Structures are given as C-alpha cells and as structure tokens.
Amino acid sequence: MVEATDVSLGGETAKALVAKFTLAASGFVATILFARELGPTAFGGYYLLFALTKIADRPLNGWASASKKRFSETTKQRKEVVGAQWGFTVIWLLFMTSVSFLFHEHLITYTGLATAPVLFLLLLATESNYEAFDRVLKARGLISVATWTDAIRSYLTLPLQLLLVIAGFGAAGLAYGLAGATVLTFPILLFYLKVRPTLPSSRTVRSLWEYAKYSIPTEFFATLYSRFDVMLLGLLLTPSAAGQYEVAAMLTLPATFIATLAASGLMPRVSKLTSESKPVAQEISNTLSFASILAVPIFFGALAFPTALVITVYGGEFEAAAPLLVVLAIYRIISTQTTVLRKSINGLDHPSVNMRISAIALSFNIILGIILTIRFGAVGVIIATIFAECLIYVSTSYFIKQKIHGVTLVSRPLLEQIGAGLIMFVTVSGIHGFIPVQSWVDLSLLLTIGAGTYGFVLLLISDRLRYTIGSILRGSRLEQFVPKPVLRW
Template identity: 25%
Template structure:
C-alpha cells in the first residue's frame, strides 16, 4: 500500500477519532470541570510517560525489523518477551510509589495505572505488528474502535455511575483491550519463542531509538506534569484542553508519518536512497499545508473556541492555544524528517536531536511556568520542539537529498493571511457567542482557504496531483 493511500486511510479515521474525542473532551470537561478533567489528564501524563519506560524504542524496532521481512515470527516473539520484562519493572515501580502517585493525581488510581499500562501495551503490539507487515492502513479501524469504546464506556461510568475521572480510566482500559483483540484477529504473523539473535537485533536498534521514543512522551507531557507540580489541577485541565485543540491540526501529518517509516525502511534496505529523498520531498508540503491555515485561524478564534466548546473557565488558556497551534508547524516537519531518519536506520541521529530538545524542554518549562504560567509552558515546549525539528532536518540532509517546498509554503501563507482578514470581519459581524456562530465563522474560513487554493495555479495543481495519487495509490 502506498504512502498516499495508507496515510489517507489513517487521516480519515484520525478525523473521525478526533471528532469523537474532541466532542468527548468537551462534554467531559464541562461535566468534571477543570480540576476533575485535570486529574484525568495528570493520570494520562503518568500513564504515557511510564508506558514509554516499557517501550524504550521497542515499538519502532519491532516495526523496523518486521518490515525487513526476515524471521517475522521470531522477531515478534522476541519483542513481546522484551516488553513483558519492561512491564514487570514498571508495574513494580508504580506499586512501590503508589502513595505519591495517588497524591499527585488527586485520585486513588495507582492500581488502575498498572492495568492501563498493561492493556495499552497489548493494543500497541497488535498495531505495531500490522505496521511491520506493511499494512499501515489496516491499523485505522483499530484506532477507531479504541476511541469509540473509550468514549462510550467513559460516558457510562461518568454519567451513569458518577465515577468522575476514574470512569474515564475504565474507558481507556476497555478501548485498549478491544483494539488488541481485534488487531490480533487480523495479523498474519504469529509469535514463536524468542531467539538470542532476534533479541540482539531489536536491542541494537533500540539502543539508539530509546532516546527518541522517550523524547516523544517527554515532549508531549513534560509541560503538563510540571504545570501539575507548580500550579493546580484546574490549570492542568485548561492547558491540556488547549493542547487537545491544537493537536487536531496534526491529524494528517501524523497519519503521513506513520506511513513513511516502513516505506523509507523498505527503500533503504534496497539501497535506493534517491527514492527516499523523493519520499521526503513529496511529504513535506502536504504535512504542513493544513497546519499553517489552522495556526492563522487560531490567532482570531482561540478564546471563542475555548469558551464556546468547553466553557468560560478554560479561556485562561487562550494565548497558550495560539502558541501551541503555531508550534504544530515545526512539529509537522519533524514528524516527516524524524520518521524517515528512523526508517533509514539512523535512530542515533534522532537520539542526538532528542537529547538536546528534551533538556531544553525541561529547562525552559521549569524557568517559564513559575513566571509566565500556561503561556510559559506553551512557549517553552514550542521553542524546544522547533530546535529538535531543525536538528533532525539538518541530519537528514546529510543522509539523503531532498527539497524544501519554500515557494508552496509561502503561497499557503499568503492565502492564510487573506483568510485571517475574512475571519476578523466575520467574527465582528456575527459576534461568536454560541456553537452556531462559531461553526459559521470556521466554515467561512475553510471556504476562504479552499477558494484561495483553487485560485492559485500552483496550489491547485498540487492539490489535484495529490488527489490523483490517493486514487491510484
């Protein structure tokens, strides 16, 4: 399956997932309030960071080795064995510090944290194996099932049983288990007993990829954890809601990045570095083409988005939202260049960039949050991520030759600027006080951007060409 076709399938499902998740967060945030939803977000932060302590780069290593095609059954068995050892260590750590964990989150969830990490690892094994079999597009239904079950069970436990944040945790566990069972039923590869050679092969890749794998989670959750330590659970709730809104802009870049690694890996294994460079050149523009107008639109509508969709208590994160969405532009680029570096077997280069960005991220958050609050967290994370992106792009330039579509990016920026002017006038004329007015202004902005793309010949040809690739992929 081509990068265009598999990434488009993931993008469609990502849109559905995001729509479902966005609606769920809005409903749950209103029901639980900033402090209640903040407790759940803190739980998620701990869960994701601890889960990365099991992964340590193994997910990408398994995907990489499976995509190479040799001894898939043994590779999978070895990967599962390594993951089980990691899970036992993390579970023991959680139980040893369950008191501080419960105090930090504000809810007694240490035991549930162990269950959540375990169920998520099971789901990850299924999706990682499908990716390694070069069936990336087929993982889409697993992500959708996971999301639907999480939201449905969460709603039952929150509204039906009044369990608050704990009810959402039950939903997360249920979604992971359904995703795992469904995924296993689709796999062609069945694990066999691990071998020393396969373990060594996985660890040889993981020893460099461990840093990027940890770095992703540290980037995603460092600011939330530090906000939780320094500020309040209500601040965590407001900030993470802004983060979730900003994350919507990365739906397509994320789907594209997932598809890039196995394709780059297969090309690199055949020694075809020129086609790897073409892969990067072709992916950079579509990765950021929708993020740029989203960043411009947020300049106008950040407070309206938070107030109308989540409630007036969340408007305190309005400026942070603007910064976070702007930061998704370099993040979209990093997704492309970082996944390709991993695909061509250079996790060491990604590790170097990740170390620099991670240290910068932690340091800036500790420096900025006490002084500037939520905006400080957003600025710190965005600056750190921009540095990490620049380093990855530089390193990839030394491995393959690729082209940065500067002209196309400037054209998209110009169209987005026109869109902003239309949004400012529309917001002033309509007065965004409810969902109907907000939807009308957003749709007007989307229509304006689409019309601008259609008017500019180069952008129109790019859109048509990519559409043809999707149909023929």
C-alpha cells in the same frame, strides 16, 4: 503479504485521515462532555495520570519501534520479532507493577486520584500494549487499517467512559472506559498482523536490541518532551492548569493528523527502499510538503477568535485556555515538520541521532520551561517548547540534508498553504467583527467560512495539490501527472 512499498503512501494516508477525523470527532465530543462534567481539576488529574503512563510505557514503544524496523526489513524472522515484542511486554509490566507499589502515595498526591496506582497499571497493560502492536502492524504499510481500528476503539471508548462517569466513578471512569474499549479492539490488530509469535532466537533479540538501545531512550526523551508541558504545570501550578492546557491541546490536535499518519507510513517505506539501495529523497520531500496542510489553517483560525472558540466549546471555566490555544497552534506547525524528519531518520536506521537530538531538546526545554513557567505562567511552558522544537527542526533537517541529497525542506506547496492561511485569517477576522460568537451556530458559521476559504484558495493556487488529490482519487501514483523525479504521494 502486503509490504510498505506495495501501497500508495498518499492513498493510505487519505484513507487513514478519514478514520482519524472519525476518531477525533469521538474524542472531541468526549472531552467536551467530560471537561464540563468533571471540571478543570479532576479533568486535569486524569491527564496528569495519562502523561505519567505515557512516560512509563516508553520502553515498550521503544522496543516496538525496533520491532517495526526489523519487521519492515525482512519476512524471515517476523514470527520471532512478534514473539520478542510479547516477551518484552510481559517483563516490563512485571517491573512497573513493583514500581507502582513503591510509589503509590506519590501517584495519588500528584494526580489527586485515590485509585491512581491501579489506573496507572491498567492503562499500561492495555492502552500502552495496544500502541506497541499498532506500530508493528504499520510496518506492513497498512496505516489505514491501523487507524480505522483505532477509530473503532474510540467509538467504543466514549459510551463506556460516559456510563462510568455518570455511574459515579469520576475521573477513574475515563481510565476504565479506555481500558475496556482497548481490550475489545486489540484482537483486530492481531488479526491483521497475521503473524503467530514464536520464541525468538538470540540472534533476533540482539538485532532488536541493536536498534532498541537507541529507540528506547529516544522514545523516553521524545515523550517526556511532548508531555513535559502538562507535567510541569501539574508540578509547579495545579491540576486545573493542566486541564486548561489539555483543552487547548485537544482543539489544536487535528493539526497533527496528516503529519502523524504520513510519517508512520513513511518510516517503513524509507526503511524498505534504503535496504534495497533505492532513492528516498522525493518520498521525504513530498511528505514534508503536505505535513502542515491542516496545521496552518488551525493556527490562523485560533489566532482569529481564540477566546470565543474556547468558551463556546468548553465553557467559561476554561477561558484561561485561550492564549494557550494560539501558542500551541504555532508549536503544531513546527512539530508537523519535525515529525516527518524524525521518522525519516529512523527509517534510515540512525536511531542514535534521534536519541541525541531528543536528549538535547529535552534538557533545553526543562531549563527554559521552568524559568518561563515561573515568570509567565502556563503560556511560558509552551513558549519554551516552541524554542525546543525549533532546535529539533534545525538539527534533524541538517542531518537529513547531509545524509540524503535532493531533499527539499521548504517547498512551494508549503508556502502556498501559508498564503491561503493568511487570506483565510483576513476573511474570518473581518466577518468576526460583524458576527460575534454567541452560540454554536455562530461558531459553526465562522469555522465553515474559514475552512471553505482556505480550501478554495489552496486548490486555486496549488497545481501540486490538485495533482495529488487527483492521483489519490484515481488510486494511482503521482508520477502519471508530473515529470521525473517521481512524486509518489
């Protein structure tokens, strides 16, 4: 059976990245269609419901993080690990059914959706369960398989959602479409997992709980932290403000792709190497070097023409998302680094550290977020999140440096990416002064020039990037091109 250390992290990330962009293209088209069709209020209401679902499913995914960790360590209890994941899923869904029944009126009032309780349970049983088993599959290191499966799900989701929205289901059609596509693609995950569940022993359950008792609250704190912005906007402002936020979030989402994919593969890799008493510093350093390679140009591009970008893509109703776009792009750069650091800490078998950091950051974000949202509106909650993310970065990087000798946090490749981004910004801003964005053609031209400039400059100045791309294309490892210590990306 293929293990996490048997595959190239860079190669798997590259293959998964293609799938991720394929998936994102579908999702991006979908948000444009549905945002224009439903308007900010109904569009925001759906994402408020989705945010609540993501909070409610954290125990499922926290237990899945424990399953991923134990699955990556040994082959002996894998059937029991998968069986325990199924058992926990059933128990949690039964519990949340009663919670949804008790608070059904609050769900309807908060989201503005009449069928919110039913949609909540439907998403929890399908989307959240899919995400949990997706994590277990990634414990084998097959992040490209998992991501391509998710891409297939995305391409099934779009037509189903479109048909249901056109049929008159409104925002509820988005939930029904996602649930239907998830049911159709879930068997693919189980096929590649290649493990039949068995009844877990008490020893296996205890082993999982020793990790899950930290990973579950960590997942809760981290997700509440990541979804806090949109939830607070729905609470203090309106569903329309939440819709504006989601538009800005979708436009900056590609910034996270490499960091998310690489970190997913890094966690079981670090876990496996650590269990074998092998060094992991270079694995972490190299992943940090390239985690923000997409976030940097997206920030400088958003800074160059935010209003034109938002209006051209989503329409004039969403013009208020323009300032949110720029501030969110700043947050994405920081979060791509913290994603890698947090997954590395999990791989080192210290989930309690992430739990404490997440709790502190969430508390800080809640207090500052409420204050700044009341004072500055929607942009205030994102500013608060940036400060909280900086707190996470300082805390996680300090722990990693104390625990692992030789980890490089700010590397030359990262500085080269920032330099290439600055050159791109100057170039695009200058051209934008002569070419106002009045159509998709103008926007496409500016985006092409910006991406081309960034890519050309970065390839020109970065030996490390050229080596990395070469190694991935040849299907080999980077140690063929550089002296020790080994760079395996």
